[in-house]
Amino acid sequence: MQFELIAKTFQGLEEVLAEELTNLGANDVQIGRRMVSFSGDKEMMYRANFCLRTAIRILKPIKHFNAKDADEVYNQIKKINWEEYLDADKTFAVDAVVFSEEFRHSKFVAYKVKDAIVDYFKDLNGKRPSVRINKPDVLLNIHIAQNKCTLSLDSSGESLHRRGYRQEAVEAPLNEVLAAGMILMTGWHGQCDLIDPMCGSGTIPIEAALIARNIAPGVFRKEFAFERWKDFDQEMFDNIYNDDSQEREFDHKIFGYDNNPQAHEIAINNVKAAGLSKEIILKLQPFQQFEKPKEKSVIVMNPPYGERISTRDLLGLYQMIGERLKHAFTDQDAWILSYREECFDQIGLKPSRKIPLFNGSLECEFRKYQIFGGKYKDFKKEKAY
Numbered sequence: 575m576q577f578e579l580i581a582k583t584f585q586g587l588e589e590v591l592a593e594e595l596t597n598l599g600a601n602d603v604q605i606g607r608r609m610v611s612f613s614g615d616k617e618m619m620y621r622a623n624f625c626l627r628t629a630i631r632i633l634k635p636i637k638h639f640n641a642k643d644a645d646e647v648y649n650q651i652k653k654i655n656w657e658e659y660l661d662a663d664k665t666f667a668v669d670a671v672v673f674s675e676e677f678r679h680s681k682f683v684a685y686k687v688k689d690a691i692v693d694y695f696k697d698l699n700g701k702r703p704s705v706r707i708n709k710p711d712v713l714l715n716i717h718i719a720q721n722k723c724t725l726s727l728d729s730s731g732e733s734l735h736r737r738g739y740r741q742e743a744v745e746a747p748l749n750e751v752l753a754a755g756m757i758l759m760t761g762w763h764g765q766c767d768l769i770d771p772m773c774g775s776g777t778i779p780i781e782a783a784l785i786a787r788n789i790a791p792g793v794f795r796k797e798f799a800f801e802r803w804k805d806f807d808q809e810m811f812d813n814i815y816n817d818d819s820q821e822r823e824f825d826h827k828i829f830g831y832d833n834n835p836q837a838h839e840i841a842i843n844n845v846k847a848a849g850l851s852k853e854i855i856l857k858l859q860p861f862q863q864f865e866k867p868k869e870k871s872v873i874v875m876n877p878p879y880g881e882r883i884s885t886r887d888l889l890g891l892y893q894m895i896g897e898r899l900k901h902a903f904t905d906q907d908a909w910i911l912s913y914r915e916e917c918f919d920q921i922g923l924k925p926s927r928k929i930p931l932f933n934g935s936l937e938c939e940f941r942k943y944q945i946f947g948g949k950y951k952d953f954k955k956e957k958a959y
């Protein structure tokens with residue numbers, strides 16, 4: 575049986591997520607705002623959770639309705655046949671996301687939904703399921719935009735960016751979903767070496783190695799919310815979990831450098847935990863000492879943005895990045911995620927692409943630099959003839 579599903583993501587990653595879904599075999603793939611809707615069966619829902627690199631959660635809508643106030647929400651929710659999803663001796667929780675003048679308080683909406691479910695069971699036989707915020711048996715999600723409401727089961731539980739390989743984090747680790755999305759956007763999937771010269775805790779190298787080897791990010795997860803559902807099919811999930819037929823060899827290398835000894839140690843532990851020490855080479859090395867790689871490579875990096883560094887040092891850092899790229903990375907591509915225009919300006923190279931991307935609440939840009947040996951003008955001239 576096919577049903578509607580929604581994969582949520584970060585702003586800017588919708589297209590890569592849609593491509594991932596299409597490759598996975600999902601039907602009716604449609605891009606929305608910070609989400610992609612699709613349809614599939616139970617197996618597709620399990621696979622989406624297990625395989626997608628750029629989704630933060632997978633929702634399964636169970637009811638769409640219109641409501642103009644909280645009482646209408648209550649009435650609609652109470653009409654659902656809750657025994658299909660929940661038993662009186664089980665636990666549940668409700669997340670609310672509200673974009674509406676009428677419903678300004680998402681907490682209040684969540685409260686009304688809880689009330690409706692509890693009252694539904696009380697009316698049945700007096701027994702009621704209890705609310706548990708931490709790892710409930712059933713996690714619900716109510717989404718309200720103006721007066722359009724969607725109630726969904728959250729099949730993921732903990733956000734899917736929590737892969738399970740991270741042992742420790744540095745100060746500003748990149749979100750795993752964002753890191754994977756950035757790498758996929760570059761078109762890299764293991765065709766050459768990849769370098770992150772400021773790799774911090776190693777998120778970009780680890781996500782890159784998973785992509786190169788086509789290892790599903792779900793292999794590290796301890797659990798998904800759907801494993802607690804009444805209709806959970808253990809055998810179906812085991813088959814997905816144990817199927818490594820899609821994994822492939824990777825003939826190149828991934829390099830992760832950082833000048834901070836603590837970050838370097840953390841990266842070593844994370845790479846070990848992910849079982850990717852063969853693919854990833856880590857080194858304590860300042861970017862100032864970066865030398866031209868022997869093999870064809872691509873750089874993907876997110877340098878510090880400057881929350882904790884003084885502006886003068888920060889601008890100097892970006893100047894140095896531009897200088898190193900120009901001298902030690904000619905004829906190759908570098909992709910840089912950063913936040914401030916004045917930082918990008920210091921790089922002193924002309925980007926060939928600028929992709930807006932959100933890193934948390936920061937409106938960042940992911941820029942591509944094609945570094946030419948000669949003058950950029952000469953290159954353009956050459957291309958013109």
Ligand SMILES: C[S@@+](CC[C@H](N)C(=O)[O-])C[C@H]1O[C@@H](n2cnc3c(N)ncnc32)[C@H](O)[C@@H]1O
Pocket residue numbers: 744746747748749771772773774775776777778831832833834837859860861862876877878879891
């Ligand atoms: C925003 S963090 C990168 C976070 C990383 N992507 C992660 O997921 O953990 C920037 C990193 O650049 C490193 N860094 C700063 N200046 C550097 C330099 N000159 N050479 C190498 N690494 C540097 C910092 O130590 C920090 O770990």
